[in-house]
Amino acid sequence: MFLRRAVVFAVAAVVLAATPSLADMVIKLRDGRTITIPIQPNDVESVTFSGNAGASAPVQSNAAPSVVAPVPLANASAAIAAMPVASRAGGAHPPANALVFPPMKPDHPSGRVLHVGPTRDLKVPSQAAKEAKDGDVIEIDAADYRGDVAVWNQNDIVIRGVGGRPHLYADGDAAQGKAIWVTHGNKIRIANIEFSGCKVADGNGAAIRAEGAGLTLVDVYVHDNEDGILSAPNPNSDIVIENSEFAHNGTTSGSTHGIYIGNVRNFVLRGSYFHDTVTGHHVKTRALANYILYNRIMDYPNGTASYSIDVSNGGRTYVIGNVIEKGPRAENYAMIAYSMEGPTNPTQELYVVGNTMVMDRSSGLFVRSRSPNAAYVADNVMAGPGMLIIGAGVFVNNVLAGTQADPPLLNANGSHGNRVVGDVRFADAAHYDYHLLPGSPAIGAGADPGTAGGFSLRPTYVPLMPFGIAQRATTGPLDDGAIPFQPPS
Numbered sequence: 001m002f003l004r005r006a007v008v009f010a011v012a013a014v015v016l017a018a019t020p021s022l023a024d025m026v027i028k029l030r031d032g033r034t035i036t037i038p039i040q041p042n043d044v045e046s047v048t049f050s051g052n053a054g055a056s057a058p059v060q061s062n063a064a065p066s067v068v069a070p071v072p073l074a075n076a077s078a079a080i081a082a083m084p085v086a087s088r089a090g091g092a093h094p095p096a097n098a099l100v101f102p103p104m105k106p107d108h109p110s111g112r113v114l115h116v117g118p119t120r121d122l123k124v125p126s127q128a129a130k131e132a133k134d135g136d137v138i139e140i141d142a143a144d145y146r147g148d149v150a151v152w153n154q155n156d157i158v159i160r161g162v163g164g165r166p167h168l169y170a171d172g173d174a175a176q177g178k179a180i181w182v183t184h185g186n187k188i189r190i191a192n193i194e195f196s197g198c199k200v201a202d203g204n205g206a207a208i209r210a211e212g213a214g215l216t217l218v219d220v221y222v223h224d225n226e227d228g229i230l231s232a233p234n235p236n237s238d239i240v241i242e243n244s245e246f247a248h249n250g251t252t253s254g255s256t257h258g259i260y261i262g263n264v265r266n267f268v269l270r271g272s273y274f275h276d277t278v279t280g281h282h283v284k285t286r287a288l289a290n291y292i293l294y295n296r297i298m299d300y301p302n303g304t305a306s307y308s309i310d311v312s313n314g315g316r317t318y319v320i321g322n323v324i325e326k327g328p329r330a331e332n333y334a335m336i337a338y339s340m341e342g343p344t345n346p347t348q349e350l351y352v353v354g355n356t357m358v359m360d361r362s363s364g365l366f367v368r369s370r371s372p373n374a375a376y377v378a379d380n381v382m383a384g385p386g387m388l389i390i391g392a393g394v395f396v397n398n399v400l401a402g403t404q405a406d407p408p409l410l411n412a413n414g415s416h417g418n419r420v421v422g423d424v425r426f427a428d429a430a431h432y433d434y435h436l437l438p439g440s441p442a443i444g445a446g447a448d449p450g451t452a453g454g455f456s457l458r459p460t461y462v463p464l465m466p467f468g469i470a471q472r473a474t475t476g477p478l479d480d481g482a483i484p485f486q487p488p489s
Contacts, residue, residue: 112133112135112136112137113136113137113138113139114128114131114132114136114137114138114139115139115141116128116138116139116140116141117140117141117143118141118143119141120141124145124148125138125140125145125148125150125159125166125168125181126148126149126150128140128150129150129151129152129153132152132154132157133154134154134155134156134157134185135154135155135156135157136154136157136158137157137158137159137160138157138158138159138160139160139161139162140159140160140161140162140166140193141161141162141163141166142161142162142163142164142165142166143166143167144166144167144169145166145167145168145169146169146171147169147170147171147172147173148168148173149170149173149174149175149179149180149181150175150180150181150182151175151176151181151182151184152181152182152183152184152185152188153184153185154185154188155185155186155187155188155212156185156186156187156188157185157187157188157189158189158190158191159188159189159190159191159193160189160190160191160192160193161191161192161193161194162192165192165193165194165221166192166193166194167194167196168180168181168193168194168195168196169196169197170195170196170197170198170199170205170225171197172199174198174199174200174205175209176209177200177201177202178200178204178205178206178209178230179198179205179206179207179208179209179230180195180198180206180207180208180225181195181207181208181209182208182209182211183208183209183210183211183212183215184211184212185212186212186213186214187212187213187214188212188214188215188216189215189216189217189218190208190215190216190217190218190220191217191218191219191220192218192219192220193220193221194220194221194222194223195207195208195220195221195222195223195225196222196223196224196225197224197225198225198226198227199225199226200226203226203251203253203255203256204226204227204230204255204256205225205226205227206225206226206227206228206229206230207220207222207225207227207228207229207249208222208229208230209230209231209232210229210230210231210232210237210239211231211232211234212234212237213234213236213237213238214236214237214238214239215231215237215239215240216239216240216241216242217229217240217241217242217244218242218243218244219242219243219244220241220244220245221244221245221247222244222245222246222247222249223245223246223247223248223249224247224248224249225249226249226250226251226256227249227250227256227257227259227260228246228249228250228257228258228259228260229241229246229259229260229261230259230260231260231261231262231264232262233262233263233264233286234262234263234264234265235263235264235265236265237264237265238264238265238266238267238268239261239264239266239267239268239287240267240268240270241259241268241269241270241272242268242270242271242272243270243271243272243467243468243469244272244273244467245272245273245274245466245467246258246259246272246273246274246275246277246282247273247274247275247276248276248277248278249277249278250277250278250279250280250305251278251279251280252278252279253279253280254279254280254306254331255280256278256279256280257277257280257281257282257283257284257310258274258277258280258281258282258283258284258305259282259283259284259285260281260284260285261284261285261286261287262286262287263286263287263288263313264286264287264288265287265288265289266287266288266289266290266291267285267287267289267290267291268291268293269283269290269291269292269293269295270291270293270294270295270469271293271294271295271461271463271464271467271468271469272295272296272467273295273296273298273465273466273467274295274296274297274298275296275297275298275299275300275303276298276299276300276302276303276305277303277304277305278304278305279304279305279306279331280305280306281305281306281307281308281309281310281337282297282305282307282308282309283297283308283309283310284307284310284312285310285311285312285315286311286312286313286315286345287315288315288316288345288346288347289315289316289317289347290311290315290316290317290318290319291318291455292309292317292318292319292320292322293318293320293321293322293461294320294321294322294459294461294462294463294469294482295322295323295463295467296322296323296463296465296466296467297309297322297323297324297325298323298324298325298327298432299325299326299327299328299329299330299360300325300327300432301327301328301329302327302329303327303329303330304329304330304331305327305330305331305332306330306331306332307332307334307335307336307337308324308326308335308336309324309335309336309337310337310340311336311337311338311339311350312337312339312340312341313339313341313342313343313344313345314338314339314343314344314345314347314348314349314350314371315345315347315348315349316347316349316453317338317349317350317351318351318353318452318455318457319336319350319351319352319353319355320351320353320354320355320457320459321353321354321355321459321460321461321462321463321472321482322355322356322463322482323355323356323358323434323463323482323483324336324355324356324357324358325357325358325360325432326358326359326360326361326364326384327360327361328360328361328362330361330364333361333363333364333365333386334364334365334366334367334368335357335359335364335365335366335367335386336352336366336367336368337368337369338350338367338368338369338370338371338375338391339369339370339371340368340369340370342370343370343371343372348371348372348373349373349452349453350367350369350371350373350375350376351375351376351378351449351452351457352367352375352376352377352378352380353376353377353378353379353380353449353457353458353459354378354379354380354446354449354457354458354459354478354480354481354482355380355381355481355482356380356381356383356434356481356482356483357380357381357382357383358383358384358429358434359382359383359384359385359386359402359403360384361384361385361386362385363385363386364384364385364386364387365386365387365388365389365390366382366386366387366388366389366403367388367389367390367391367393368389368390368391369389369390369391369392369393370391371391371392372392373392374392374393374394374413374414375389375391375392375393375394376393376394376396376449376452377389377393377394377395377396377398378395378396378397378398378446378447378449378457379396379397379398379445379446379447379449379459379478379480379481380398380399380480380481381398381399381401381424381434381442381480381481381482382398382399382400382401382403383400383401383402383403383424383426383429384401384402384403385402385403385404386403386404387403387404388400388403388404388405388406388409389409393409393415394413394414394415395409395410395415395418396414396415396416396417396418396447396449397416397417397418397445397446397447397480398417398418398419398480399418399419399421399424399441399442399445399480399481400418400419400420400421401420401421401422401423401424403420405418405420417447419441419445421441424436424440424441424442424481425437425438425439425440425441425442426440434481434482434483435483435485435486436479436481436483436484436485436486438485438487440485442479442480442481442485443479443484443485444477444478444479445479445480446477446478446479446480447478448478458474458478459472459482460472460474462482462483462484463482463483472484
């Protein structure tokens with residue numbers, strides 16, 4: 001049941017090949033409103049207007065980025081029925097082997113590569129952290145590095161494991177009393193490294209404490225720390241995590257998490273695997289924009305995590321193509337929480353599209369929101385006992401099995417096309433295999449959800465086990481959920 005009158009917002013519908021980026025195109029309309037479109041700074045070659053030629057206006061390429069507040073509409077029901085406002089075939093997501101933000105470069109302007117390892121001049125990573133300069137590449141040989149912690153002050157560096165995955169054990173130590181690694185530099189990229197066991201006096205010991213502007217993690221394994229990744233608030237920071245695993249992080253205090261992203265500009269989480277987080281949230285973020293795409297976020301039988309995804313203060317948030325399972329011992333009954341600590345971020349837009357969401361708890365809640373605007377919930381498979389939402393939401397073309405489905409919620413205020421079924425027909429739900437069997441009601445049940453904020457809402461990849469992504473069809477019929485039907489070969 002809606003607890004607030006549904007309110008929606010005007011969203012720019014622009015078909016771009018660009019993905020979430022580090023710049024905004026800002027368009028000022030004649031009625032005083034503005035529209036913000038995320039683009040890569042060098043992607044725009046020209047801008048062409050179609051339709052009424054007399055409606056053209058000068059385009060200013062140096063417009064300052066801005067965040068547009070939602071525009072309340074007097075007649076919310078009619079407007080919700082039409083959102084998102086544009087449809088397209090195919091997605092605007094990046095290729096499978098690329099980061100959403102610029103990919104990790106093999107070489108940097110300094111031309112220097114520092115080698116770290118038991119047989120090298122630099123024996124441990126902390127020695128490289130003292131020697132490195134801006135633009136360096138630091139290659140760490142696969143080995144166990146015990147009790148070695150470091151602070152990285154350099155900008156635009158790459159730190160990567162080679163010859164296997166090096167393992168950094170905290171063993172009771174922590175850089176600056178915070179983490180195994182503390183990153184003060186900007187645009188730091190870390191790949192193929194394992195971090196474990198950080199514990200500190202204040203109970204917030206992290207594998208990595210991100211304090212500079214910009215951190216990219218690829219293929220890292222973070223486990224058994226008090227916090228996985230902990231980022232400081234930084235309005236100039238963009239944090240990207242891809243193809244990584246986070247396991248058994250957190251403490252029974254409930255104030256530590258799998259990852260905790262502070263108030264940064266953009267947060268991208270893609271193709272990663274979270275499981276067995278202790279008491280806290282798997283993913284907690286306060287970022288202004290969040291792209292949570294194609295991950296597996298799992299409790300399993302013994303997991304005690306709280307929220308699967310906590311978007312504490314709202315922000316433009318895309319939750320697309322994820323497999324999310326809430327286990328029987330989960331501390332909190334809600335799966336996705338939005339603005340539960342107050343809708344203080346300027347933009348309040350939540351899109352929950354194309355996910356497979358399974359409630360293994362005896363009772364639960366799929367979405368909980370305190371935003372004044374309606375969450376857009378489309379093309380999902382939502383299975384298991386639980387309420388669909390507390391807060392405002394629009395439900396479109398979802399397949400619902402075993403949920404507490406409220407007919408007015410599913411057929412009013414713009415909601416439509418939802419199917420309540422007895423069985424989704426998963427391949428083996430008892431063993432967390434959510435592939436669709438022949439005859440599943442989720443096959444072909446979806447519809448292209450279009451775009452929002454210049455970003456395609458249609459899932460274009462599939463989360464793999466344990467992590468990573470694979471291509472998904474970008475045209476034709478759309479199956480509900482994160483894992484489409486695959487006919488027997």
